[in-house]
Amino acid sequence: MTIASGTVREAAIAAPPPAPAATSPARPRKRRQLTRNRWGYAYVAPFFLVFAAFSLYPFMYTAWVSLHETSLSNINGGTWVGLENYRDLLQSEFFWNAARNTLTIGILATVPQLCMALGLAHLLNYKLRGRTFFRTVMLMPYATSIAAATLVFSQLFGRDYGLINTALEAVGLQAIDWEAGTVSSQVAIAVIVTWRWTGYNALIYLAAMQSIPGELYEAAEIDGASKWKQFLHVTIPSLRPTILFTIVVSTIGAVQLFGEPLLFAGNGTTSGGASGQYQTLGLLMYQQGWSNFHIGQAATTAWAMFMIILVIVGVNAVIGRLRNRADR
Amino acid sequence: MFHSTKSRAAWGAALAAVLLTAGCGGSDDASADAADYDPDAPVTLTVGTFGTMDLDNAGLYDEYMELHPNVTIKQNNVAQSAAYYKSLQTRLAANSGLDDVQALEIGFIADVVRNHADAFVDFAAEENADELEGNFYDWKWGQASTSDGETIALGTDIGPQAMCYRKDLFEQAGLPTDRAEVAELWPTWDAYIEVAEQYMASPTKPADSAFVDSPASIFSSSVYQGDLAYNDEEGNPIPAESDGVQQAWDYASQAADEGLTANLSQFGDEWNAAFSNGAFATIACPAWMLGYINSQMGETGAGLWDIAPLPGADESASNWGGSFLAVPEDGPNAEAAKDLVEWLTAPEQQVKMFTRAAHFPSSPQAAEDPEVVGATNEYFNNAPTGEIFGESAANIQRTPIGPYDTQIQEAFTTALTDIASGGADPDEGWDNALKAAQQATGG
Numbered sequence: 001m002t003i004a005s006g007t008v009r010e011a012a013i014a015a016p017p018p019a020p021a022a023t024s025p026a027r028p029r030k031r032r033q034l035t036r037n038r039w040g041y042a043y044v045a046p047f048f049l050v051f052a053a054f055s056l057y058p059f060m061y062t063a064w065v066s067l068h069e070t071s072l073s074n075i076n077g078g079t080w081v082g083l084e085n086y087r088d089l090l091q092s093e094f095f096w097n098a099a100r101n102t103l104t105i106g107i108l109a110t111v112p113q114l115c116m117a118l119g120l121a122h123l124l125n126y127k128l129r130g131r132t133f134f135r136t137v138m139l140m141p142y143a144t145s146i147a148a149a150t151l152v153f154s155q156l157f158g159r160d161y162g163l164i165n166t167a168l169e170a171v172g173l174q175a176i177d178w179e180a181g182t183v184s185s186q187v188a189i190a191v192i193v194t195w196r197w198t199g200y201n202a203l204i205y206l207a208a209m210q211s212i213p214g215e216l217y218e219a220a221e222i223d224g225a226s227k228w229k230q231f232l233h234v235t236i237p238s239l240r241p242t243i244l245f246t247i248v249v250s251t252i253g254a255v256q257l258f259g260e261p262l263l264f265a266g267n268g269t270t271s272g273g274a275s276g277q278y279q280t281l282g283l284l285m286y287q288q289g290w291s292n293f294h295i296g297q298a299a300t301t302a303w304a305m306f307m308i309i310l311v312i313v314g315v316n317a318v319i320g321r322l323r324n325r326a327d328r
Numbered sequence: 329m330f331h332s333t334k335s336r337a338a339w340g341a342a343l344a345a346v347l348l349t350a351g352c353g354g355s356d357d358a359s360a361d362a363a364d365y366d367p368d369a370p371v372t373l374t375v376g377t378f379g380t381m382d383l384d385n386a387g388l389y390d391e392y393m394e395l396h397p398n399v400t401i402k403q404n405n406v407a408q409s410a411a412y413y414k415s416l417q418t419r420l421a422a423n424s425g426l427d428d429v430q431a432l433e434i435g436f437i438a439d440v441v442r443n444h445a446d447a448f449v450d451f452a453a454e455e456n457a458d459e460l461e462g463n464f465y466d467w468k469w470g471q472a473s474t475s476d477g478e479t480i481a482l483g484t485d486i487g488p489q490a491m492c493y494r495k496d497l498f499e500q501a502g503l504p505t506d507r508a509e510v511a512e513l514w515p516t517w518d519a520y521i522e523v524a525e526q527y528m529a530s531p532t533k534p535a536d537s538a539f540v541d542s543p544a545s546i547f548s549s550s551v552y553q554g555d556l557a558y559n560d561e562e563g564n565p566i567p568a569e570s571d572g573v574q575q576a577w578d579y580a581s582q583a584a585d586e587g588l589t590a591n592l593s594q595f596g597d598e599w600n601a602a603f604s605n606g607a608f609a610t611i612a613c614p615a616w617m618l619g620y621i622n623s624q625m626g627e628t629g630a631g632l633w634d635i636a637p638l639p640g641a642d643e644s645a646s647n648w649g650g651s652f653l654a655v656p657e658d659g660p661n662a663e664a665a666k667d668l669v670e671w672l673t674a675p676e677q678q679v680k681m682f683t684r685a686a687h688f689p690s691s692p693q694a695a696e697d698p699e700v701v702g703a704t705n706e707y708f709n710n711a712p713t714g715e716i717f718g719e720s721a722a723n724i725q726r727t728p729i730g731p732y733d734t735q736i737q738e739a740f741t742t743a744l745t746d747i748a749s750g751g752a753d754p755d756e757g758w759d760n761a762l763k764a765a766q767q768a769t770g771g
Contacts, residue, residue, distance in 0.1 A: 073417035073443060094767055154597065160536075161601050180749035267596035268410065269738060274746035275760065290414055292735055292768045293439075 066299035106254030108190035121205035138199030258282030365663035376427035378412035382685035439731035467726035483690035487614030487649030488720035538590035543744035547580035549612035559730035584748035591748035615688035645723035735768035
């Protein structure tokens with residue numbers, strides 16, 4: 001949710017459900033096309049150069065560093081240790097703690113978020129007075145920087161002087177030490193994430209809903225389906241590719257969750273709470289590399305995160321394909 | 329139209345090429361030879377600093393530039409010392425982008441001494457090395473020296489410790505408020521804990537105030553009162569076997585477990601807010617903490633605080649913090665930078681740093697200067713700060729420091745927070761702290 005680029009998302013929103021593959025051109029034509037399109041290649045080349053310099057190279061370099069025991073100030077040196085960093089990582093209780101926290105915060109943040117986004121999109125799809133205003137407001141949290149949002153929220157969730165505890169006490173409830181508890185701190189972080197991304201996902205759903213043909217609803221209405229039934233049996237099935245897409249993107253964001261737990265601590269520490277109760281994988285990587293200066297370990301964690309994301313995306317793709325096949 | 333897109337494409341390609349080559353451009357090795365050094369040649373020196381070192385605010389740069397009209401000084405300050413050190417490390421790794429003078433904090437000096445001594449000028453090899461060495465407390469000089477006697481940086485300030493206390497809260501709790509009487513209240517940490525229990529049991533103290541801000545306050549100040557803190561004599565981390573860690577843990581975990589602290593995490597938002605809300609009655613005060621308290625509470629806090637010696641100070645004083653200035657050896661202006669650093673850290677300038685910006689000198693000559701000894705702090709009820717901190721500084725023992733002190737300290741204070749908020753009992757907390765320390769040091 002933090003790093004995903006907007007362009008990828010938008011491209012996918014616009015994309016219709018996978019169209020049947022066009023018949024591929026005959027081989028001999030390919031060569032001629034290559035020369036004919038040379039300006040096209042020239043125009044996209046800068047992107048690939050920048051991509052190679054700032055994405056591909058660091059990516060491979062990180063893999064190389066992860067095979068060494070080395071420190072931040074000696075990043076090109078260190079000793080070759082092979083896969084030892086990976087073995088240590090898998091045996092480290094800090095890694096499993098962070099993996100567990102990433103999973104639970106991810107679920108706490110993603111599931112309610114997407115459900116709420118779906119509901120909101122449905123409401124905004126009605127002909128409302130001031131519809132544009134509401135749609136714009138929805139996007140406001142997304143336009144807020146993570147740092148600003150998290151700083152405000154961590155003050156709201158403050159133990160002694162936080163607004164939420166003041167409110168709880170005003171109605172006679174016990175104040176909660178949000179940051180100290182495992183569940184409470186994870187809920188607080190999930191709230192920040194949810195607040196920030198619900199509107200964004202709602203707009204994605206809304207865009208997809210507007211491309212659902214009105215005849216489907218008319219037909220359903222003639223059949224006597226209620227609004228709720230229409231939502232369940234027309235809207236949701238039509239949105240399935242979009243929903244799958246938002247799940248994938250949100251999950252990737254959840255695995256990379258970093259800024260919120262770092263700033264939520266409030267004093268720049270990277271341990272993710274007194275007992276690591278909200279240390280995510282991203283934060284663990286930062287702690288290893290930039291607090292403890294073991295850059296080899298940090299590179300290992302980075303690659304582990306990448307693998308996890310690959311697995312998740314792969315599982316999603318398989319599920320998507322199986323469902324498509326089942327529908328046919 | 330076609331022409332313009334074509335040229336635009338060419339520009340794009342050119343730009344990409346420039347970006348790529350700029351990324352790979354190395355530094356030029358124009359290190360000045362000592363023999364060629366002309367002290368009167370015009371030169372611009374850059375000084376990399378962090379936080380509030382106040383070399384600029386105390387007017388030292390201006391003074392130096394007036395004495396040496398050929399020198400122009402530019403300071404590159406980074407607000408957070410952690411961020412400063414991260415960028416310094418990457419610059420050391422690339423051996424480029426270093427300033428002519430680089431400030432080093434005590435938390436990082438051991439790492440630099442151990443792993444990057446070659447990158448910096450060795451002051452112990454200077455002609456005036458003996459004179460330089462005599463300018464500093466021997467433990468301060470030692471912190472910047474390698475095992476083979478190279479000294480890679482000169483000290484600026486130090487953080488001798490005392491205990492700050494709220495007069496108004498003490499009075500409400502029925503405790504004495506006079507600083508001599510308060511000093512007698514806690515000759516040892518055991519006595520301090522007893523006073524804390526007494527304070528917490530007092531029916532007349534403000535309901536939501538604790539005796540001390542955090543267990544970290546107790547831990548971080550008493551850990552350096554042992555023979556060893558986090559390391560053995562060679563600077564290798566041995567937190568589990570150190571007498572300093574053991575006794576600091578006993579006191580701090582007891583205070584955390586009994587709820588004598590406000591359980592705030594130091595330098596966090598709630599901690600900052602708690603100063604003005606009177607949430608705690610005492611806080612361990614390295615010399616630099618006075619400025620911090622003043623900036624957090626502003627005018628409303630004037631006269632509320634006073635300063636007493638740290639518990640156990642008769643046996644051993646304690647230092648928390650302090651900085652150094654070092655000169656990268658390959659810098660093009662290394663000779664001029666050396667002169668600047670020697671001047672900035674000389675006793676006369678350290679006196680000015682104390683009287684103008686409250687940074688306590690790392691030089692005994694400066695600490696014994698009448699201007700320092702006689703200094704009082706109006707904000708803290710005219711406490712004789714020069715005398716209190718001077719006495720503390722004179723009693724500081726040399727405790728070996730290591731490259732992971734900051735991380736180990738954080739491991740322990742974090743575990744103490746967990747105890748204070750009821751997440752772990754002291755034994756579990758100790759195990760957790762050692763595990764976290766192990767994770768930080770194990771490479």
